[in-house]
Amino acid sequence: MFSPCWRIFGIIATSLSALVLADAAANGNKTHLNPTIPGWHSDPSCVFVPEWDDTFFCVTSTFLVTPAIPVHASKDLVNWRLASHALTRETQWPHFNTTGQNEGIFAITLRFHQGTFYAITFFVSDGSNPLPPGLLFKTTDPFDDAAWSDPVLFRPGNIDPDLFWDDDNVPYMTCAESFISTIDLDTGALGPVTQLWNGTGDRNPEGPHVYKKDGWYYLLIAEGGTEVNHTVTMARSRTLTGTYVGFEGNPVLTNKNTGQYFQTVGHADLFKDGTGHWWASALATRSGPEWVNYPMGREMVVTPATWEEGQFPVISPVRGSESAWALPVSKNVRGRGPIYGTPDVFDFAPGTALPTNLLFWRWPNLSSFTISPPGHPNTLRISPSPDISSGVDPISFIARLQTDTLFEYSVDVSFAPTQLDEEAGITVFLTQLQHIDLGIVQVVDKLNHGMLQLRLRTTGGGNFGAAPPAVVHPIPNSWRAAPITLAVRADNDTHYTFSASSNSGLGRIVLGALPATIVSGGTGPFTGTLLGAYATANNGTGTTPAFISSWRYTGIAQKIDNHTFVPSW
Ligand SMILES: *[C@@H]1O[C@H](CO)[C@@H](O)[C@H](O)[C@H]1NC(C)=O
Ligand SMILES: *[C@@H]1O[C@H](CO)[C@@H](O)[C@H](O)[C@H]1NC(C)=O
Ligand SMILES: *[C@@H]1O[C@H](CO)[C@@H](O)[C@H](O)[C@H]1NC(C)=O
Ligand SMILES: *[C@@H]1O[C@H](CO)[C@@H](O)[C@H](O)[C@H]1NC(C)=O
Ligand SMILES: *[C@@H]1O[C@H](CO)[C@@H](O)[C@H](O)[C@H]1NC(C)=O
Ligand SMILES: *[C@@H]1O[C@H](CO)[C@@H](O)[C@H](O)[C@H]1NC(C)=O
Ligand SMILES: *[C@@H]1O[C@H](CO)[C@@H](O)[C@H](O)[C@H]1NC(C)=O
Ligand SMILES: *[C@@H]1O[C@H](CO)[C@@H](O)[C@H](O)[C@H]1NC(C)=O
Numbered sequence: 001m002f003s004p005c006w007r008i009f010g011i012i013a014t015s016l017s018a019l020v021l022a023d024a025a026a027n028g029n030k031t032h033l034n035p036t037i038p039g040w041h042s043d044p045s046c047v048f049v050p051e052w053d054d055t056f057f058c059v060t061s062t063f064l065v066t067p068a069i070p071v072h073a074s075k076d077l078v079n080w081r082l083a084s085h086a087l088t089r090e091t092q093w094p095h096f097n098t099t100g101q102n103e104g105i106f107a108i109t110l111r112f113h114q115g116t117f118y119a120i121t122f123f124v125s126d127g128s129n130p131l132p133p134g135l136l137f138k139t140t141d142p143f144d145d146a147a148w149s150d151p152v153l154f155r156p157g158n159i160d161p162d163l164f165w166d167d168d169n170v171p172y173m174t175c176a177e178s179f180i181s182t183i184d185l186d187t188g189a190l191g192p193v194t195q196l197w198n199g200t201g202d203r204n205p206e207g208p209h210v211y212k213k214d215g216w217y218y219l220l221i222a223e224g225g226t227e228v229n230h231t232v233t234m235a236r237s238r239t240l241t242g243t244y245v246g247f248e249g250n251p252v253l254t255n256k257n258t259g260q261y262f263q264t265v266g267h268a269d270l271f272k273d274g275t276g277h278w279w280a281s282a283l284a285t286r287s288g289p290e291w292v293n294y295p296m297g298r299e300m301v302v303t304p305a306t307w308e309e310g311q312f313p314v315i316s317p318v319r320g321s322e323s324a325w326a327l328p329v330s331k332n333v334r335g336r337g338p339i340y341g342t343p344d345v346f347d348f349a350p351g352t353a354l355p356t357n358l359l360f361w362r363w364p365n366l367s368s369f370t371i372s373p374p375g376h377p378n379t380l381r382i383s384p385s386p387d388i389s390s391g392v393d394p395i396s397f398i399a400r401l402q403t404d405t406l407f408e409y410s411v412d413v414s415f416a417p418t419q420l421d422e423e424a425g426i427t428v429f430l431t432q433l434q435h436i437d438l439g440i441v442q443v444v445d446k447l448n449h450g451m452l453q454l455r456l457r458t459t460g461g462g463n464f465g466a467a468p469p470a471v472v473h474p475i476p477n478s479w480r481a482a483p484i485t486l487a488v489r490a491d492n493d494t495h496y497t498f499s500a501s502s503n504s505g506l507g508r509i510v511l512g513a514l515p516a517t518i519v520s521g522g523t524g525p526f527t528g529t530l531l532g533a534y535a536t537a538n539n540g541t542g543t544t545p546a547f548i549s550s551w552r553y554t555g556i557a558q559k560i561d562n563h564t565f566v567p568s569w
Contacts, residue, residue: 032324035299039403040528042298043107044281045269054274063104065359073335076327081335086119086137088145096362097392098125101431102526107160117142122159154188164210176206197235197244199223207267214309222266228291229256230266253315261561263287265318277325278305280315292463295516297528320560341569344553348380357400365394379547384535389459399532404555404568409531410487414547417442421538424546426486430524434460438486438498454500456511462522464515471512478506493559
């Protein structure tokens with residue numbers, strides 16, 4: 001199945017063991033690979049919690065995707081599992097029907113204080129929702145979706161709320177542009193607002209976090225915008241509300257104005273492990289300075305830091321491979337679903353639940369997704385939505401993240417449409433306005449007879465430009481009796497190859513290869529590529545469901561530098 005790739009795999013495997021061996025010789029350090037959590041995981045915020053078995057917990061932003069606000073858990077910053085999602089119930093926050101494609105749950109701050117976890121965020125919307133956009137979720141059990149509260153609502157003056165407790169346990173909320181106020185964690189009431197710092201003068205001073213250390217209040221922010229000029233800067237003050245004085249050594253972290261493969265490094269958070277070593281989490285984009293081809297969007301990186309008493313921290317620049325403090329390797333972390341990086345082998349057996357890494361765009365219509373319906377064991381039945389490319393209503397689309405530079409994703413599809421334009425297939429999806437679909441679609445021939453076609457169709461063009469024309473291919477009659485396997489694979493970091501094959505071994509049709517720049521930038525500058533299955537009526541009258549089976553995703557390799565690929569983790 002992966003034959004052309006095994007050759008590449010041999011080369012990359014060698015380069016990884018060379019890295020690891022070189023590192024074993026160093027003084028107890030280890031090689032830390034980035035992205036620490038690959039695939040779209042933007043705006044990370046992390047805490048280390050001794051009370052929960054010495055576990056690191058990080059949250060990442062999810063925009064319009066649900067379930068929202070994943071809490072990732074790790075004991076070694078290498079092996080990660082899903083602890084829970086803070087936002088899983090539509091009743092917690094139903095307002096995902098906003099019209100913009102990059103709206104929704106923006107950056108979250110995760111904090112732990114006196115036994116309770118707090119996830120605080122801002123819901124960006126088109127203005128049709130009159131409720132306060134500040135959302136504060138709480139739990140005393142980070143491993144249980146159901147234990148997360150409904151949100152306490154508050155009305156911050158800007159995005160990116162942070163939470164900080166002063167020594168007297170009074171909580172403060174600081175948002176972008178470093179406006180700080182007290183916050184009542186039960187009612188959301190905010191006290192008088194003070195501005196701490198304007199940053200060094202670059203645009204978008206956002207993503208603030210406040211820390212107290214050695215008698216100083218430290219403020220860390222992002223500046224320059226979440227693109228190639230992204231930086232992390234810091235200031236400090238002897239009192240919480242200022243005056244803050246910027247660090248002469250700013251920025252404390254950036255890859256701006258470098259040729260590094262990892263770009264847009266910023267939106268950082270600082271946390272200390274159980275051995276007293278500091279780390280920074282941040283977002284980064286694997287794009288090189290050209291910043292054109294980056295289908296996975298903004299990913300989560302972790303890098304070591306030293307923070308001496310009375311000083312500003314020194315944060316190691318973000319690289320794909322770094323020498324870092326050696327935490328003992330531990331796959332023994334609590335959570336749901338497998339360790340991240342485990343291939344998807346999903347057969348939708350009767351009585352099983354949806355796998356924990358599958359996601360929806362906005363809240364789904366759950367009755368459109370049925371595991372092993374009567375007469376169709378080991379399938380996921382997807383009933384079509386009127387369209388997947390427009391509107392704010394639920395769409396019949398279920399996906400996972402693209403988490404690897406090189407990968408293969410495939411599903412088997414049984415689909416017997418009867419109405420014109422009924423379609424089901426797989427998609428490489430950045431937003432509703434920007435996706436590449438390989439579908440089985442009902443069309444009519446010249447004599448107006450219904451016929452089934454394979455169609456590779458692009459909506460939107462992102463950094464590529466105009467959408468390339470659709471490619472169609474009739475489905476051989478001999479293929480009709482069995483499911484059809486639809487597959488997409490990335491054999492290099494610039495293109496996806498789309499193919500279909502008959503499940504009964506009657507051949508394979510390659511529809512073509514399309515550039516990954518189609519799902520970079522454009523209407524999805526803040527999000528990243530999802531890979532999934534869909535069913536749509538294409539605005540027609542069809543209601544025929546599709547039956548999806550044998551869902552497979554295998555990560556093959558990660559690109560971590562200009563010319564370096566290593567096996568996926
Ligand atoms: C979203 O739903 C709310 C509540 O039902 C409604 O007031 C609002 O107009 C809707 N927004 C859009 C864009 O449909
Ligand atoms: C930030 O800049 C604005 C506009 O120049 C100014 O009014 C404000 O006082 C500044 N805030 C701080 C904390 O320096
Ligand atoms: C980055 O900064 C440079 C120099 O100020 C500017 O020319 C460029 O437009 C900026 N790029 C982005 C994406 O903001
Ligand atoms: C990596 O590629 C970029 C262009 O994408 C270039 O500017 C940079 O110098 C390269 N770095 C190395 C180490 O070759
Ligand atoms: C070990 O890792 C720390 C943290 O990154 C770094 O400061 C130190 O230089 C590393 N030591 C070596 C020998 O690479
Ligand atoms: C939800 O999906 C079911 C099955 O496809 C459909 O009958 C129903 O009309 C949908 N409900 C909404 C609100 O779209
Ligand atoms: C990447 O893969 C695509 C599809 O197979 C191919 O057309 C393209 O030439 C490849 N690019 C490079 C640099 O090998
Ligand atoms: C369905 O109709 C909407 C509204 O007219 C339109 O924006 C969208 O592009 C249509 N979808 C397709 C697949 O034609």
